[in-house]
Amino acid sequence: MKNINSKYACLRVTFTKSLNKLQLDYLDLYLIHQPFGDYYGAWRAMEELYHEGKIKAIGVSNFLPDRLMDLIVHNEIVPAVNQIETHPFYHQTESATFMKEQGVQHQSWAPFAEGLNNMFGNEVLISIAAKHRKSVAQVVLCWLVQRGIVVIPKSVKKERIVENFNIFDFELSTEDIEQITALDTRKSLFLSYHDPEVAKMMGNWKIDL
Numbered sequence: 155m156k157n158i159n160s161k162y163a164c165l166r167v168t169f170t171k172s173l174n175k176l177q178l179d180y181l182d183l184y185l186i187h188q189p190f191g192d193y194y195g196a197w198r199a200m201e202e203l204y205h206e207g208k209i210k211a212i213g214v215s216n217f218l219p220d221r222l223m224d225l226i227v228h229n230e231i232v233p234a235v236n237q238i239e240t241h242p243f244y245h246q247t248e249s250a251t252f253m254k255e256q257g258v259q260h261q262s263w264a265p266f267a268e269g270l271n272n273m274f275g276n277e278v279l280i281s282i283a284a285k286h287r288k289s290v291a292q293v294v295l296c297w298l299v300q301r302g303i304v305v306i307p308k309s310v311k312k313e314r315i316v317e318n319f320n321i322f323d324f325e326l327s328t329e330d331i332e333q334i335t336a337l338d339t340r341k342s343l344f345l346s347y348h349d350p351e352v353a354k355m356m357g358n359w360k361i362d363l
């Protein structure tokens with residue numbers, strides 16, 4: 155069955171549900187998860203909520219430059235943030251440059267590549283970490299922050315959450331950065347946003363915006 159739901163109508167309902175669950179009067183930031191389906195309808199509803207003061211900033215996720223430009227030119231508000239897969243094996247250099255030009259804040263999801271590709275066992279990252287007496291996780295977060303990228307590492311362990319905050323007392327050198335630059339595969343570890351099968355799969359997600 156085709157998913158032809160209007161996101162304009164359902165966004166307010168899901169937004170109000172989230173606000174109630176969080177027991178808040180407004181949200182600081184609200185994102186569209188994927189550039190599929192009626193995201194224009196969702197964006198227009200989000201613009202209204204922004205004007206009503208119910209959301210302080212609105213943004214998107216997984217929008218590559220072509221989709222992001224399309225959204226920007228056809229709407230009033232430029233997304234404050236675009237959250238995209240960004241880690242040592244996928245640097246998103248072109249997206250980063252484009253977002254800077256457009257005034258959209260780059261935010262990284264999967265900063266540790268969710269542990270894929272043996273990221274925590276990578277020899278280059280281990281040697282840089284040893285030099286700075288830091289962990290691989292801290293080197294990766296420091297590298298992202300030095301690039302001006304907002305980062306949202308996920309951990310369920312208290313000691314790792316503390317470790318992941320403790321990155322503001324060292325800096326990576328040009329040589330460190332060059333070594334990390336060489337790790338870029340220029341490809342997603344998860345999915346391609348240019349693949350029609352991905353668009354089809356996302357079309358079957360019923361609850362996503």
Ligand SMILES: NC(=O)c1ccc[n+]([C@@H]2O[C@H](COP(=O)([O-])OP(=O)(O)OC[C@H]3O[C@@H](n4cnc5c(N)ncnc54)[C@H](OP(=O)(O)O)[C@@H]3O)[C@@H](O)[C@H]2O)c1
Nearest residue numbers: 215263264265266267268269291306307308309310311314
């Ligand atoms: N917008 C999107 O489409 C999208 C897609 C995916 C994810 N996200 C978001 O991105 C954020 C990042 O989460 P993520 O799960 O994707 O990936 P991630 O942060 O790259 O990786 C999380 C993994 O790293 C481990 N980890 C965390 N800190 C560590 C440390 N200091 N040392 C060793 N291992 C460590 C975690 O294990 P423990 O938990 O056991 O510590 C977990 O297995 C989340 O908020 C998620 O919701 C967004």
